[in-house]
Amino acid sequence: MDTNEVTIHHIAEILGINSSTVSRALNNSPRVTQKTKDKVLKKATELGYQRNHLASNLRKSKTFTLGVIVPRISRHFFASAIAGIEETAFKAGYNVIICQSLESLEREQSIINTLLANRVDGVLISISMETKNYDHLKGLKQRSIPFVFFDRHCNISGNSKVVIDDFDAAFKATEHLIKKKSTEIAHFSGPQNLEIYKNRFLGYKAALEKYSVPFREELVITSSLMEHDGAENVKKMLALPYKVDGLFCANDVVAIGAIQYLKSVHVKIPEDIAIVGFSNETTSSVIEPALTTINQSGLEIGNVATSLLLQKISNESKKNSNETIIVKTNLIERKSSLRKV
Amino acid sequence: MDTNEVTIHHIAEILGINSSTVSRALNNSPRVTQKTKDKVLKKATELGYQRNHLASNLRKSKTFTLGVIVPRISRHFFASAIAGIEETAFKAGYNVIICQSLESLEREQSIINTLLANRVDGVLISISMETKNYDHLKGLKQRSIPFVFFDRHCNISGNSKVVIDDFDAAFKATEHLIKKKSTEIAHFSGPQNLEIYKNRFLGYKAALEKYSVPFREELVITSSLMEHDGAENVKKMLALPYKVDGLFCANDVVAIGAIQYLKSVHVKIPEDIAIVGFSNETTSSVIEPALTTINQSGLEIGNVATSLLLQKISNESKKNSNETIIVKTNLIERKSSLRKV
DNA sequence: CTGTTAGCGCGTTCAG
DNA sequence: CTGAACGCGCTAACAG
Numbered sequence: 001m002d003t004n005e006v007t008i009h010h011i012a013e014i015l016g017i018n019s020s021t022v023s024r025a026l027n028n029s030p031r032v033t034q035k036t037k038d039k040v041l042k043k044a045t046e047l048g049y050q051r052n053h054l055a056s057n058l059r060k061s062k063t064f065t066l067g068v069i070v071p072r073i074s075r076h077f078f079a080s081a082i083a084g085i086e087e088t089a090f091k092a093g094y095n096v097i098i099c100q101s102l103e104s105l106e107r108e109q110s111i112i113n114t115l116l117a118n119r120v121d122g123v124l125i126s127i128s129m130e131t132k133n134y135d136h137l138k139g140l141k142q143r144s145i146p147f148v149f150f151d152r153h154c155n156i157s158g159n160s161k162v163v164i165d166d167f168d169a170a171f172k173a174t175e176h177l178i179k180k181k182s183t184e185i186a187h188f189s190g191p192q193n194l195e196i197y198k199n200r201f202l203g204y205k206a207a208l209e210k211y212s213v214p215f216r217e218e219l220v221i222t223s224s225l226m227e228h229d230g231a232e233n234v235k236k237m238l239a240l241p242y243k244v245d246g247l248f249c250a251n252d253v254v255a256i257g258a259i260q261y262l263k264s265v266h267v268k269i270p271e272d273i274a275i276v277g278f279s280n281e282t283t284s285s286v287i288e289p290a291l292t293t294i295n296q297s298g299l300e301i302g303n304v305a306t307s308l309l310l311q312k313i314s315n316e317s318k319k320n321s322n323e324t325i326i327v328k329t330n331l332i333e334r335k336s337s338l339r340k341v
Numbered sequence: 342m343d344t345n346e347v348t349i350h351h352i353a354e355i356l357g358i359n360s361s362t363v364s365r366a367l368n369n370s371p372r373v374t375q376k377t378k379d380k381v382l383k384k385a386t387e388l389g390y391q392r393n394h395l396a397s398n399l400r401k402s403k404t405f406t407l408g409v410i411v412p413r414i415s416r417h418f419f420a421s422a423i424a425g426i427e428e429t430a431f432k433a434g435y436n437v438i439i440c441q442s443l444e445s446l447e448r449e450q451s452i453i454n455t456l457l458a459n460r461v462d463g464v465l466i467s468i469s470m471e472t473k474n475y476d477h478l479k480g481l482k483q484r485s486i487p488f489v490f491f492d493r494h495c496n497i498s499g500n501s502k503v504v505i506d507d508f509d510a511a512f513k514a515t516e517h518l519i520k521k522k523s524t525e526i527a528h529f530s531g532p533q534n535l536e537i538y539k540n541r542f543l544g545y546k547a548a549l550e551k552y553s554v555p556f557r558e559e560l561v562i563t564s565s566l567m568e569h570d571g572a573e574n575v576k577k578m579l580a581l582p583y584k585v586d587g588l589f590c591a592n593d594v595v596a597i598g599a600i601q602y603l604k605s606v607h608v609k610i611p612e613d614i615a616i617v618g619f620s621n622e623t624t625s626s627v628i629e630p631a632l633t634t635i636n637q638s639g640l641e642i643g644n645v646a647t648s649l650l651l652q653k654i655s656n657e658s659k660k661n662s663n664e665t666i667i668v669k670t671n672l673i674e675r676k677s678s679l680r681k682v
Numbered sequence: 683c684t685g686t687t688a689g690c691g692c693g694t695t696c697a698g
Numbered sequence: 699c700t701g702a703a704c705g706c707g708c709t710a711a712c713a714g
Binding site for chain 4: 032
Binding site: 358359360361362365372373374377396398399401403508 | 683684685686687688689690691
């Protein structure tokens with residue numbers, strides 16, 4: 001019943017040499033004649049030999065595998081981040097195990113155990129919204145498995161992370177609205193225990209301050225990150241005793257819901273209200289016709305985070321570094337061509 | 342420099358018993374006293390023991406890992422399919438290696454080799470558009486590694502696949518348009534070497550025939566699957582000497598481009614033109630306000646495909662079965678609430 | 683119920 | 699330059 005796997009022993013036997021030599025030849029060791037190398041290689045391809053990474057990895061105690069933990073694969077930002085991760089990892093000969101925490105701390109813990117059991121060489125992690133203590137990360141530290149946060153990170157120092165410059169992005173966004181003559185600028189925010197939403201909020205506030213636009217607590221509407229929150233937020237916003245003429249939306253999904261609801265109640269965008277929001281490839285189709293967006297490239301963050309992690313893996317001295325790489329964003333103002341909607 | 346990994350030998354030594362007993366205890370074998378089990382388990386957690394799956398897998402020659410090959414992770418349909426795959430796999434204690442072919446046959450081949458080297462227990466694959474010969478799949482067959490196609494499949498018989506009922510979906514879509522009194526129904530199609538687009542085309546044609554609506558070759562506009570193709574297609578369509586009043590769009594991305602362009606030239610949807618198109622969670626935000634959609638659940642397909650694969654893996658007799666599971670779709674007609682856009 | 687022995691397939695000593 | 703022997707960590711088979 002077992003599949004007839006070809007091993008180095010088989011090809012050694014056929015060639016009348018020792019399996020060690022075969023191993024060395026296959027690894028292109030300088031201590032083997034080119035002649036035997038050729039012989040071995042030929043036989044190997046002939047028999048359809050395929051190195052057993054399991055055994056090899058066990059021996060070398062290295063797996064060439066990275067663990068990736070994201071809240072949810074189907075959120076486009078994470079999907080494109082994974083694409084970036086996979087791209088960089090693949091080029092360096094690494095595989096990737098993708099796991100979703102589904103925003104649950106418990107699952108996050110169990111995933112980390114799985115990754116440990118699989119002896120991954122490193123971990124990339126974007127923490128769940130629920131996660132507020134980081135005990136489960138100690139397991140990684142103990143085994144000195146390097147890990148890098150991306151996008152969502154924790155505020156404990158001594159860790160490497162790759163994040164977008166949320167403060168700066170939010171500042172620019174709000175500044176943009178102010179320059180467009182908005183005076184009552186609402187801010188749809190996300191869970192404040194997540195650094196990114198906190199920083200976006202702070203950037204918003206800082207811009208208001210700089211331009212002496214009064215900050216109003218009520219104009220900051222926080223919600224979880226569901227599309228229907230967009231509509232809910234708009235309802236709350238319209239019920240306020242201010243004529244809101246600008247909106248900075250800290251989350252793309254919420255922005256979609258908000259824009260659709262605004263349109264449904266006949267608010268004109270951008271005439272009645274100017275909006276700036278975060279976006280990404282897919283949601284941009286919805287958001288962009290209506291507003292200026294902040295481009296948030298998952299692909300780039302994935303790439304950067306992975307090469308940082310690979311550095312830590314290969315460079316022993318960098319193992320305990322705690323860099324923070326900040327990926328800058330830029331505002332993309334809509335061209336008028338599609339605004340005729 | 343090596344991390345001090347705790348092995349079953351360590352804990353065996355400390356407890357003064359044999360490592361096999363520890364192994365059995367950890368595997369909850371019935372052939373070990375509850376007492377020793379408790380002892381072992383306690384010591385294990387105390388020392389922070391973590392089973393080395395590599396060694397275990399090597400011994401058992403089973404990896405509890407599935408390979409997944411998709412054209413592109415960041416396409417939402419595949420992202421949600423992966424979510425479904427991961428979900429079902431995780432529940433059954435399986436890990437998943439995600440790979441992207443990026444629509445390249447060459448990469449597809451190389452990926453399969455990697456998966457073979459990693460000794461995956463099974464493979465889920467959605468073939469690239471470029472793939473027209475299937476020699477690289479022979480490697481899987483040779484090693485009798487079960488595999489299941491999903492969504493995009495090849496037309497070679499003797500394989501298991503999970504697909505949506507494209508013919509039926511297209512038929513229903515076209516029928517819906519006909520019942521809405523459309524008489525000149527255009528069809529935006531995709532590459533005809535892919536079964537799904539062929540079947541969608543055939544379903545469209547069959548519906549026209551059934552209701553004796555004349556079929557016009559020119560109304561079928563085929564393109565690759567880029568968003569800008571949507572606009573291009575619309576331009577071609579509007580240049581035709583027919584007053585098109587219905588459109589069946591076989592691809593969501595193209596649909597987005599088409600709708601946006603139609604709106605930009607002041608065509609009213611659905612008054613001037615009724616549209617039915619395939620959609621998924623994300624694009625639905627864009628498409629749904631405008632048209633009736635065919636729900637295409639990546640999650641469900643992922644789930645179904647994975648459980649089929651797991652069956653083949655565990656059930657020796659099912660290994661060489663060649664089932665085709667057809668996941669039905671349903672039309673979702675827009676409620677009017679959001680149509681006020 | 684537990685211990686002993688023997689590998690899974692490979693890479694790395696140490697000899698020659 | 700090559701061969702022999704050992705062990706990575708775990709589990710299956712066979713004893714007792």
